[in-house]
Amino acid sequence: MRLAGKTALITGGSLGIGRAVALCFAQEGAKVAISGRGKEALEETASIIRSKGGEALSIVADVQSKSEIDRMVDYVLKSWGRIDILINNAGICHSKPVLDITEEEWDQHLDINLKGTFLSSQRVAREWVKRGEGGNIVNMSSVNGIQAEDNQAHYNTSKGGINLLTMSMALELAEKDIRVNALCPGFIETRLTRPAIQNRPVIKEYLKTIPMKRVGLPEDIAGAALFMASDDSRYMTGHCLVVDGGQVIKLS
Template identity: 45%
Template sequence: MNRFDLTGKNALITGASSGLGRHFAQVLSAAGARVAVAARRTERLAQLQSEIETHGGRALPIELDVCDAVSVRAAVTCAETELGPIHLLVNNAGIANSKPVLELAEEDWDRVMDTNLKGAWLVAQETARHMVRLGHGGSIVNVASILGLRGTGQVASYCAAKAGLINLTRAMATELAREDIRVNALAPGYVITDINRDFLKSKAGEALLRRVPQRRFAELADLDGPLLLLASDASRYMTGTVVAVDGGQSAIV
């Protein structure tokens, strides 16, 4: 039996229009899941839907603003109506703001906290309510970061939000365990994407690389195994766990 198989499962992925979220949707679809791909930029979701369905999968694009509770409720309802019970949530939507802490404006702070922490809570709460109402349990994977485990300069709001998300993961895991809902966090290190590729090749990127014991940045594919572990029955006795995928960076004191 392949416990990583997601055939017959329905998944909701937030922040699916680009980067990690887009890749996660493709990975879950390839493992057999029907995927509801949600984001604000719906034009990109249509392209993702086409790619997934070309390979024999089923994808449902949904417009979603994770900071808006009404939008969140509508998205979860749409996913349930069109695909059926939601067995899996990948809570991936997030943004960053790079500024020195003394120059960080209140609106900059609020925007990052609202998206990365409040937004994640709203989607996780609504999806968990759905799972409890239908009584089928499920898995919630919150996409955190190693910067929620250790701080760094220039991204204070991001570090604070991801640290909050990690403790939110633990709190929800404790409360929802008896509902057969597992809540875990995936904490990537520096992952090469189209957005940061040039930066990671710069002198600043080279300095970051020296702090990674494996001496390389992650490729998107390096997250596939950990994601499928937390998404599937392979992790059925794991909840409240933070899985760091960072080449050993978080192991350095």
């Protein structure tokens, strides 16, 4: 078991990619705290982990709010005494042409995807530095943080920001034994993408852009998250790892 004795906090851990990461980490021996906005989905995921003999905490917390992030982190520290791994996975993505995006929609994408990642990372890293311990952060970015997709200006910008935040924090915290990396998934089947996947003509066209000719599964990302969160990647920091079936290498 590659995460035996470790505790992990996974934001947005109730559904989709976050849930697959939570189940994978629990299977690898980690205690897993999951947070998100929906109590029911959180409890469902936590009970799956417990039914398989794992330990799980579920916390309703909105990563747009600094006080909720503090409450989330305090709860895990009070319950388990430590956090070894932070996975900043909570995120939203709503398509809209750039000329139609409202200020509110812009702020919401930047607040949840980017500011939430910054505030959660800062809070947990401060704790590690205070205790003189190292730690490991994995940020859920996207291929949209590397290349621009149309109708996603707010989302693209938030994920590009995550990539630079990853490098910035990695740079400053490396000597404190804190690693900070990001994953850049391609098109993964979750609640976010299901409407497009169920639209046959759309998905048929879209698959032409993916050399491996299939949509990714949340478990494809969980495997990469396990690599980033475990000692298997111990000499990597500030890296943005693309997991996309080859989509971004394709020129046309």
